[in-house]
Amino acid sequence: MLALENTGFSDTLVILGAAGLVIPAFARFRISPVIGFILVGLLAGPAALGALVPQYPWLYYFTISDPHSIEPFAEFGIILLLFSIGLELSFKRLWAMRALVFGVGAAELFGAGLILALVLYVTGLSATGSIGLGLALALSSTAIVLPIAGTTSPVGRAAFAMLLFEDLALVPIIFLLGAMAPAGAGDAGIWGLAMVVGKGLVTITVLFLGGRLLLPRMFGQAARTKSPELFLAASLLVVITASLATTAAGLSPIVGALIAGLLIAETEYHSEVDAITAPFKGLALGVFLITVGMQLDIRMLIERWPELLGASLVVMVVKVAVTMGLLRLSGARAGTAAETGVLMASPSETTLIVLGVAGTAGLITPATAGFWTTVTAIGLTATPLLAKAGQLLSRQIERRGAEMEEDLMPHDIGTVVIGFGRVGRTVADMLKRHGLPYLGVDADIDNVNAARRDGYHVLFGDVTRAELVDRLRLGHAKALILTMDDPVLTVHLTRRVRSWVPNLPIIARARDADHAAELYKAGATDAVPETLESSLQLSEALLVDLGVAVGPVIASVHEERDKMRKAIKEAAGLEREPRLRRVRREEAEA
Structure with missing residues (x-):
């Protein structure tokens, strides 16, 4: 038998097995593949079958031995997701959504974060810890919500606007938590935030100007060769370069991926780019969902399920109420507001990042971070079910409203x-x-x-x-x-x-x-x-x-x-x- 410390062929086997066997089985029973990937991560992760590898070495080939080894692929899946979303947009459409992004999006994030912080503070958490945890839980999942809702329907447009603001606000939130740490940098933290904003604006400007000049020529040359491999290489080069540029500037890599998609969307090659990168996006997103499943601790689920369930419901109720209220105030139909609110009720994959930063900064204890990590994983698993519930609720609301309109016929x-x-x-x-x-x-x-x-x-x-x-x-x-x-x-x-x-x-x-x-x-x-x-x-x-x-x-x-x-x-x-x-x-x- 090969040594157990062999490279990640077993991890590859699990991932490809999930994509090729488990997901079609779920699709046959009309169950979301999101749940399928998460369950694969739960079963094959260190909290389930992975824990039995020392007693049963043959399980090594059916489990993920090193969860951190697949995290880069999971991050790449989210980057490709944002890249594909950018391909569906245009600068004109993005500019038309600015009120939703910086109005409703900002109000939703900080409104839900403040209410959750107050609830956490009442339960005995410190003020700084409550703020950090409240903001983390107020985030919603770009990676799961947008593939479900799209970006063209009213629900998809509203969800995308709020998710876009959350993605833009992620880095400032991380700097804010660092400045709030007991041994935080204070003025240095604020100065660092200002530096990131300045470098970010410069980087985004350079990407826009360079992309406008270079991308049509580069893809034109790739298209003339009639080589799919070269076209794919050019596409991946653009998205990776843009992501690295925004990362170097202190911003999130997904911002660079979105910009790359927007720039290519303005060229005549966007349809070909979207088609040729779609298989990589789907598989990489599946890897991300497997990592979410590995965050679920079965022992904690069994021992503390009432607390976990109660915490999950509180987070979801607050976010649904805030999102619905803001969308109704902005003029959205009642059914659209309800469906969007329920769809965005669970925490996000970026919640896990913010929880890690809050723990490192000493704002919350490791035990608290572990508890809310499990809550986040539960919420991500439930998102496809929430989407179905939101659709049913929307139809009931619209049906009731439409029946009331019968008496108003001309x-x-x-x-x-x-x-x-x-x-x-x-x-x-x-x-x-x-x-x-x-x-x-x-x-x-x-x-x-x-x-x-x-x-x-x-x-x-x-x-x-x-x-x-x-x-x-x-x-x-x-x-x-x-x-x-x-x-x-x-x-x-x-x-x-x-x-x-x-x-x-x-x-x-x-x-x-x-x-x-x-x-x-x-x-x-x-x-x-x-x-x-x-x-x-x-x-x-x-x-x-x-x-x-x-x-x-x-x-x-x-x-x-x-x-x-x-x-x-x-x-x-x-x-x-x-x-x-x-x-x-x-x-x-x-």
Whole structure:
């Protein structure tokens, strides 16, 4: 057997085994891979199977013998994460978020930190220790939150703004704790902080100017070689150089990674860079999550679980309340504020850094640092579950608010569009183009929220509820459009509405000719089969590409459409033209 002090092949085996075997198993059961990586770290770490290596040497090959050996890879994973986030942004978008970053972000960090410090001080911790620990626990996890929320949704934008401020504030917080130490440097600490700020501004300026000049040329040369290896090497060189530059200036390396991503995002090569670095980011982030799992002490979990659970809940409740309140004051919707608050409730990977600094400075004891390290690891493990809970809470809040809006519907609603997915949006776009009023209705609160953000007039409502259909006042509507992808519900709703609004034009989306025939029998004015329209559009595109004049093509398409509709109506036993359409046609001809 190889000597136990052999290099880290066993650590590599554990990491690759987690990525290749454990995570797909979790994905099959729809469990977040974040939890999978953390559990691998817990089981393979020094507090579990790793502790049994002296008795069972063969376990060496299935455990991580030296937790510190993989920490550089974990840090690199966070750096690549921030780099990829920078690739999704732009300077214009970042500037537009400045109020959120330095307003809500600063208020969230220091507000939650102050409240947690007061709670800790009441429990008997010293004033300086309470401040240091409060600020540490107020931080939230960039590495876990942003992959869950993204940066484009309202929740993702709000979370990113606050997380960005926390990342920027990390180094000043560390210097502040050093100045607060019993044997702290005092004025020297403040002077050191000022020096870091000055050097940081100079470094960031140099990175911006140098990146603008050099990156397009460097990536252009790499692209001309058509070598993926060279392109990857150039990408990693940029992110590592930027991270080392900000580290040398006294800032966090993740600030340099974010700047590198922003600079590349302004070039035409950002999509290729993002794609080629994605596998490294995912694996390195998995290594980071394994290190989080190794922070969990099973013995402490068993012996002190009531205290750990209580401490975790206090931290989460404070952060949820502060984040929700600030986002609501800034104008965010109630559901967005609630989901963001719950998602950011747990502490951060940077909490572990601040705890280490506070312990080194003598602000807290090693036992206190160990306890709150376990609380932090518990919170990081629970973050995917918190994300699900936040989504459910958001939907409930938005659902309740939308139901209250039912009584506020305008009298002149024009056309009612039931079902507001891609088809419903297209119909609404055409109505808006011609200046016609409309009201969209959808039973999916996520669709409703997304449509409202894009400027559509949409109401949340479940049309299977008879009382909602009554409140739509379809007797005053100009037309009803049914775009739902539910054949049975579409037929049922058509029959119900036609029974009490006989003259209302009802245009319904049908799956095929048979479904269209059912809709005509139920009373639809028009039923549009998806298969019919797709075949006509294909034929139109083909004829135009073959050189046939557009006018005759459009005429033939209309003729074929009328012929198909007539055939469907005959199959449905409705050979006669509907009375409403006949009257309108005769009026138009007259």
